[in-house]
Amino acid sequence: MWRVSEQAPSDQRSLLVNGPDFAEIVRSIKDSVFEPITYRREQSKEHRGYYRLCATLTCRSALPIALFHSAATGYRAQYFLDPRLGEQANRFAAAEIGAVVMGQIASAPKRTCADPWLQATVGDDEAKVWIHQGRWLRSPKRSDKLLHVTRWAVDHAQDLYSRKRRRYAQLVPWTENRLEFKGGFATLDGRPLGTLKPDRTRHLHEEGFT
Numbered sequence: 001m002w003r004v005s006e007q008a009p010s011d012q013r014s015l016l017v018n019g020p021d022f023a024e025i026v027r028s029i030k031d032s033v034f035e036p037i038t039y040r041r042e043q044s045k046e047h048r049g050y051y052r053l054c055a056t057l058t059c060r061s062a063l064p065i066a067l068f069h070s071a072a073t074g075y076r077a078q079y080f081l082d083p084r085l086g087e088q089a090n091r092f093a094a095a096e097i098g099a100v101v102m103g104q105i106a107s108a109p110k111r112t113c114a115d116p117w118l119q120a121t122v123g124d125d126e127a128k129v130w131i132h133q134g135r136w137l138r139s140p141k142r143s144d145k146l147l148h149v150t151r152w153a154v155d156h157a158q159d160l161y162s163r164k165r166r167r168y169a170q171l172v173p174w175t176e177n178r179l180e181f182k183g184g185f186a187t188l189d190g191r192p193l194g195t196l197k198p199d200r201t202r203h204l205h206e207e208g209f210t
Helices: 010-017 022-032 063-070 075-081 083-107 117-123 160-169 200-207
Strands: 002-004 038-043 051-058 128-131 147-149 178-182
Touching: 002 010, 010 063, 022 063, 022 075, 022 083, 038 083, 051 083, 051 117, 063 075, 063 128, 063 178, 075 083, 075 200, 083 117, 083 128, 083 178, 083 200, 160 200
Parallel strands: none
Antiparallel strands: 002 147, 038 051, 051 178, 128 178
16 A cells, blocks of 8 residues: 555645655656756776766756655566566666756766677666655655554564665655666676566565665
């Protein structure tokens, strides 16, 4: 059950429970991006010679990001309903947001982000999108613990990392207006590495966070 705390204002509860469909949320993010993205090439810590693109998109309003992260039609909700549905939603979002990223990079290219690596990392099956983990996560407020999903409840019998993910899953940040795009790891000549987080889908389905 997707339940929003009565502590949340009624208009916010309505948006989270009866929000637009997922494709519309993603489109609203694309339409809301208003600053040039920041992006960089990140090297894998475990696998020498593999890199991924990391880009941050800033939106005019935090609302599309809140809906993306916490609405009953949003990103995490797709994983909650079915892991396969979540993976489909991520591929859709990564393709849509990835197109925005590629368009902006074309306008402001960097020597360190050349093709064919750029095409490989952005188009990789492991590319993903996620809310920017800013102050709302580093210093969570009790007033942001608004989402109550039975499957994601905290139990002291769970291990430390599971409890932490489940606590984070309760947070509904209304002030975060940034979204992260992370490509898949690939060599500079475009050879993909594959997944480094095989449990990501399970964590999102069972615990609501990753």
